[in-house]
Amino acid sequence: MDFAFSEEELGFRREVEVFAREELPADWDDRALYWPAGYGTMSNFEAEFKPFCDQFMRKMGKRGWLSIGWPVEYGGMRSMMKQAILDDVLTYYRAPSGEVSTIIGGHTIIGVGSDEMKRKWLPRIAAGEVRFWLGYSEPNAGSDLSSIKTSAVDRGDEFVVNGQKIWSSAAHIADYAWLLAKTDPNASKHAGATLMLVDNRSPGITIRPIINICGIHSFNEVFFDDVRVPKENVVGGINQGFYCVMLALQYERIFVGAGTFRRVLEELIQYVKENVGERIAPCDSGGIKRKLAELATEIEVLYGYYWRTAWMMDQGLIPEIESSILKLFATELSRTLASTAMDILGPYGPLERGARWAPLKGRISLGYLDAVSGPIGAGTSEVQRGIIATRGLGLPRR
Secondary structure, X not given: OOOOOOHHHHHHHHHHHHXXXXXXXXXHHHHOXXXXXXOOOOHHHOHHHHHHHHHHHHHHHHOOOOOOOOOHHHOOXXXXXXXXXXXXXXXXXXXXXXXXXXXXXXXXXXXXXXHHHHHHHHHHHHOOOOOEEEEOOEOOEOOOHHHOOOEEEEOOOEEEEEEEEOOOOOOOOOOEEEEEEEOOOOXXXXXXXXXXXXXXXXXXXXXXXXXXXOOOEEEEEEEEXXXXXXXXXXXXXXXXXXXXXXXXXXXXXXXXXXXXXXXXHHHHHHHHHHHEOOOEOHHHHHHHHHHHHHHHHHHHHHHHHHHHHHHHHHOOOOOHHHHHHHHHHXXXXXXXXXXXXXXXXXXXXXXXXXXXXXXXXXXXXXXHHHOOOXXXXXXXXXXXHHHHHHHHOOOOOO
C-alpha cells in the first residue's frame, strides 16, 4: 500500500485550503471553538452560526464537494480519499463540516435507499440544501440502540411516531430527523426497528434545548407526539433499521476532525515557545518537549488510521473494524490532548474564554470539558473495544 498523495489529490488539497481561507470570515478563528473529536463545540451545531454555515455548505455543494465520496452515477467522484482530504483541511481551519446529511445520510441512502428516495434526497443533500440530525439516543438507550422505546405504528401509507430522543445535536437548527424507531415491538432484539426521515416541521414535534458542559446549546431533547411520517421516508426496509444504522455508523466513525488535532498541537507549541521564561518555567521545558513530542507521535498514528480507512473504502473494502479503531483512537487522543495541554499550561489552562490571560483564546479549558463527549458519541469507547475484540480479534463475547 502506498499512501503518498497523487498530484491530483495534492492539487485538490491546495484548492480546498484556498477556499477555506477565502470563505471564512476574518474573525472566524476567534469565534469558532471546535475541539477535535468533540461534540459540544462544533459551530454547525449552534444557532448563532446557522446562516453562515448554510451558505458555506451551499458553496461547497456547487463545487461538488458534499458528494465527493459518492459513486459517479450519483454525482460523486467515488473518492473517499478526497473526502478525507476535504475533512482534514476543513477541520484544520475549524470550518463548518461533519453534517449528518452529507457524512451519514447520503452514503446510507445510496447503499440501502429505494430509487425513488435517491432521486428525491440525493440532489438536495449534494447541493447543501437540507440538514439532518441524529435521532438515535434515548434517555434509556444510547450505545445499546436495540433498547429504544420510540414507536412508529403502521397506519397504512404512514407511520405514527411517539417517543423521546435525547442528546440530539443540532436538532434545533436542522430540517429533518434521521430517526430510528421501533416498528415491531414483538420482533427479536435487532429486527424490529426502522430508519426514517422525519420533517422537523411536522405537528407533534417539540424540541427543548440542553446546554452542554461547555455552556453551549448544541444538544436537545426531542419529543414526538402522534407525529405522522409518510412511508416513502423510510430509509432501507421496514424493520431493517438496525442494520441500516450499522452501515451509517461506519461513515460517522471516520469523521474524527483530524485536522483540528494538528491545529491545536501547532498552537500549543507556538504558545510554549512564546512563553518559556514568563508563564512557563524554563526548568519545565525538557518535560514539556517530551510531552509535545508524544502528542505529535500519536497524531501521526491517528493519521495512519485515518488515511488507511479512506483507502480501504476506495478499494471497495468494508472498514468495520478499522473505523472502530479510528474512532476509539481519535476520541481517546482528544482526552489525552486536553489533559496534556492542561498539564503544560499549569494554572493558566483552566482560564475560560474571554479571561485576560487565557491561553489559546480559552480553547483548552473548553476542550478539557468537551473531550468527554467524544468517547461517548457514535458508540462508546467500550463498545468500540468490544467490536475490535470480537469481530477483529475473534475473542469470545464472554
